[in-house]
Amino acid sequence: MIAIIKYNGGNVSSVQNSLNRLKVESVVTDDFDLIRKADKVIFPGVGEASSTMNLLKEKGLDLLIPTLKQPVLGICLGMQLMCKSSEEGSTKGLGIFDIKVKRFPAKDVVPHMGWNTISDFTSDLFSGITADDNVYFVHSFYCELSKNTTSVGNYILPFSASLQKDNFYAVQFHPEKSGDTGSRLLENFLKL
Numbered sequence: 001m002i003a004i005i006k007y008n009g010g011n012v013s014s015v016q017n018s019l020n021r022l023k024v025e026s027v028v029t030d031d032f033d034l035i036r037k038a039d040k041v042i043f044p045g046v047g048e049a050s051s052t053m054n055l056l057k058e059k060g061l062d063l064l065i066p067t068l069k070q071p072v073l074g075i076c077l078g079m080q081l082m083c084k085s086s087e088e089g090s091t092k093g094l095g096i097f098d099i100k101v102k103r104f105p106a107k108d109v110v111p112h113m114g115w116n117t118i119s120d121f122t123s124d125l126f127s128g129i130t131a132d133d134n135v136y137f138v139h140s141f142y143c144e145l146s147k148n149t150t151s152v153g154n155y156i157l158p159f160s161a162s163l164q165k166d167n168f169y170a171v172q173f174h175p176e177k178s179g180d181t182g183s184r185l186l187e188n189f190l191k192l
Helices: 012-021 032-037 048-059 061-067 076-083 179-191
Strands: 001-005 027-031 038-041 072-075 083-086 098-102 112-119 134-139 142-143 149-155 157-165 168-171
Touching: 001 012, 001 032, 012 027, 012 179, 027 032, 032 061, 038 076, 038 142, 048 061, 048 076, 072 076, 076 083, 076 098, 076 142, 076 168, 134 179, 142 149
Parallel strands: 001 027, 001 038, 038 072, 072 168, 083 098
Antiparallel strands: 098 142, 112 134, 112 149, 149 157, 157 168
């Protein structure tokens, strides 16, 4: 069973619909026992960092998520909140990744929204995915490149399109909105 963390994240239903299309059982929950017992956990996110972090703290999920032992996939804001801090609302994150989340410089159109390619894959999450495949992004803030970077996106500057540390995986793009490429990534995550 896959647990999708419930905390009023905006893309929870679309993540669950993607799993349904893959014929995978999932539950949207904030129940600690269900989350701990799940085979895999997805931490989705659409919204603003500081208010979302406050919602996680209200439910104690900020303390639970970093202790999980099964594979965990953070999506978009979920990925950013797994980092040390974010410039959005001067937010302290979960600290899973020792990375600062920064706002894109206002040299171009922000947010970065739409289809884009990614490259430099170093994770099993990208098995069967090539640098010619497009994924869907919607973000104004980005994760710096680091030793945990497992793919690179480029919009105004190079940024971490995905991260991995131990059992924690994260993607800046939305696999649930990325067509066949996103489905392949979710299937790869489910096989971990």
